[in-house]
Amino acid sequence: MSIDLFVIPVVQLQGVGSQKAEELHALGISTVGELLEYYPFRYEDYRIRELSEVKDGEKITVQGTIASMPSVQRYGRKSRLTSRVTVEGILVTAVWFNRAFLQDQLTPGREITLTGKWDQRRRHLTVAESEFPDRGGAKSGTLQPVYSVGGTLTQSWLRKTMDRALTQYGGLIPEMLPPDLVDKHKLVPRREAIMRIHRPENTREGQEARRRMVYEELFLFQLKLQAYRATHLKQPDGVAHPVNNEDIRTFVGALPFSLTDSQKQVINEILHDMKQPYVMNRLLQGDVGAGKTVVAAVALYATVKAGNQGALMVPTEILAEQHARSLSKLFEPYGIQVGLLTGSLTERRRRDVLASLQMGLSDIVVGTHALIQEDVFFRSLGLVVTDEQHRFGVNQRSILRRKGMNPDVLTMTATPIPRTLAITVFGDMDVSTLRERPKGRKPIKTYWVKHDMMDRVLGFIRREAEAGRQTFFICPLIEESEKLDVQNAIDLHMQLRQALPELPVGLLHGRMSPADKEAAMAAFADGETTVLVSTTVIEVGVDVPNATLMIVMDADRFGLSQLHQLRGRVGRGEHQSYCILIADPKSENGQERMKAMTDTDDGFEISRRDLELRGPGEFFGTKQSGMPEFRLANLLNDFEVLEQARDDAAQLTSREEFWSSPVYGELRDHLQRETRMQGEPLD
Structure with a gap:
């Protein structure tokens, strides 16, 4: 019978009293199992090296013999201790700062190990640490782990405590992975890996230990998701849409443009899912302007032709109104009725929309979060589409989905993420990606200028206006803020009206009434205003093909992905x-x-750089997305391991023996401890 190390309190270890236990708890360590999985983030190299191998200014550990009596110079409370040490037959000057107490121990002829910064020209070593072999120096010749510590916890104490835990309980560390996976990936056994990761003999040993534990960490995470898919998502209780391929071909053939190969492939993936009796749970990601809305329109058309209703939830009223107009125009020849439900509807209009949805008179409804209010009912909801899904909380998306009997779900985002991260954050979803742009779209030219070049920017606006084009002018805040020295929309609007008296300049921001917002946007879309000063309310989805110039004030106040979204508001026409x-x-x-934006207009590359700059947690908003915190894995560097782990987990959970064979008992026990396997639904 194996002992569960995750139930043994850490206080059972020698040297761990109540105060230390509290400080360990603050690091997330309450049990011996958690302590053993508290990995070092780097190693201090105390391996002995030869002076000839070391570059000037490098850190080095050397062994030598004290050659002269030490001397001490004092400067108030500070001191400088100097001694000559013979290293490899070379006389080296060793200097300790504020270590005068060592003077009596530095006797000529005594062997010493020194670690410090090497000054090659002066043959001078500034000593950080020193040990005497005749006292059994513990560090010299080793790689020492470095842990994140806090409070009164020190590296030395944590290393000793970890050594005690490994000595006392290391033999009880269980193997989590089945033998076939260990052999397939040539992984070291788990017990050996945990031992080595805390006590590596050399760099290669540490790397092999890390490789094993990174794979396990990613595999166990994917196992939760794939097991959930196997036991919950693949139940035949969804809406099976009898899609008629000829109907789809007719609809697509009547579009005023031809689809890209990427759009065709993604539509096939979605329609294949919709035909199945399982609930579709698919993420559609694509760069700005890649044509996601058309793909969603084909899916909505398919659900209506199958006798069901469709819902499209978007984050802003401006976007809801725009989508409602474009979908109405698209579906009008087929007699498909499109409704609009937003918070600004009059009470009477709202009642009419709700009644038509409940009676089935409206086939498709486009709306904001107003769609998820309690009094919204559908006759037969077959498909839910959410646009810019990361802007809605988990609960909001779940409520809309529950307004039907397990409808298919298509979530869309124009914030492209590397596939690796998509399958991590949205691991319970299938991922479809649009890589191509519609034919005829020209790349957007991007420039970074300083504030003192505003006159040239105004000249650019005039030239575009003379050619009949329009300009978006974006700034971060609506009105003056004492905390941030940034240009605000209201002031900028007044300044541009004075600087460009010959051009009509409009204003759009989030605090305007819905009617005023719609009027401002309509005036710009119809060409009545040439320049639109706006906050980021236009960031997502707004489509004005005649707008060819996007200017962003105080651009360094925005994140990379947001800047890319803003840039995507132009470049939608032929110019x-x-x-x-x-x-x-x-x-x-x-x-x-700024450099990244001028280097590329590829949203996937922009996204990769944004992740490098901000890290996955901040990029996604960890609380809303469920972004996991990994102990060892780095999602940017370990992406190949993640994809392999996902494939392995998917294959394993699809096999009957996984759920019954004793070989997989440890993994099943692990899943039982996870809340996701205890009925908690994934969104």
Whole structure:
């Protein structure tokens, strides 16, 4: 019978009293099992090296013999201890700062191990640590783990405590992975890996230990998701849409443009899912302007032709109104009725929309979060589409889905993420990706300028206006803020009206009434205003093909993905479009963002750089997305391991023996401890 190390309190270890236990608890360590899985984030190298191998300024550990009596110089409370040490026959000057108490121990002829910074020209070593072999120096010749510590916990104490835990309980560390996976990937056994990761003999040993534990960490995470899919998502209790391929071909053939190969492939994936009796749970991601809305329209058309209703939930009223107009125009020849449900509808109009949904008179409804209110009922909801899904909380998306009998779900995002991260954050979903842009779309030219070049920017606006084109001018805040020295929309609107008296300049921001917002957007879309000063309310989805110039004020205040979204508001027509970023970034991070934007307009590359700059948790908003925190795995560097782990987990959970064979008992026990296997639904 195996002992569960995750139930043994850490206080059972020698040297761990109540205070230390509390401080370990603050690090997330309450049991011996959690302590053993508290891995070092790097190693201090105390291996002995030869002076000839070391570059000037490098850290080095050397062994030598004390050659002279030490001397001490004092400067108030500070001191400088100096001694000559013979290393490899070379006389080296060793200097300790504020270590005068060592003077009596530095006797000529005594062997010593020194670690410090090497000054090659002066043959001078600034000593950080020193040990005497005749006292049994513990560090010299080793790689020492470095852990994150806090409070009164020190590296030395944690290393000793970890050694005690490994000595006392290391033999009880269970193997989590089945033998076939260990053999397939040539992994070291789990017990050996955990031992080595805390006590590596050399770099290669540490790397092999890390490789094993990274795979296990990613595999166990994927196992939860794949087991959930196998036991919950693949139940035949969804809406099976009898899709008629000829109907779809007719609808697609009547579109005023031809689909890209990427759009055709994604539509096939979605329609294949919709035909099945299982609930579709698919993520559609694509760069700005890649044509996701058309793909969603084909899916909505398919659900209506199958006798069901469709719902499209979007984050803003402006976007809801735009989608409702474009879908109505698209579906009008087929007699498909499109409703609009937003918070600004009059009470009478709202009642009419709700009644038509409940009676089935409306085939498709487009709306904001107003769609998930309690009094919204459908006659037969077959498909739920959410656009820019990361803007809705988990609960909001779940409520809309529950308004039907397990409807199919298509979530869309224009924030492209590397496939690796998509299958991690949205691991319970199938992922479809649009890589191509519609034919005829020209790349957007992007420039980064400083604030003192505003006159040239105004000249650019005039030239585009003379050619009959329009300009978006974006700034971060609506009105003046004492905390942030940024241009605000209201002031900028007034300044541009004075600087460009010959051009009509409009204003759009989030605090305007819905009617005023719609009027401002309509005036710009119809060409009545040439320049639209706006906050980021236009970031998502707004489509004005005649707008060719996007100017972003204080661009360093925005994240990379947001800047890319803003840039995607232009470049939607036949004319060359431009994006001008106005910024004087003082931080290196701000400069990196500006450089990334001018280097590429590929949303996937932008997303990768954004992840490098911000890290996955901040990029996704960990609380809303469920982004896991991994102990060892780095999702940017370990993406190949993640994809392999996912494939392995999917294959394993699809096999009957996984759920019954004793070989997989440890993994099944692990799943039983996870809340996701105890009935908690994944969104």
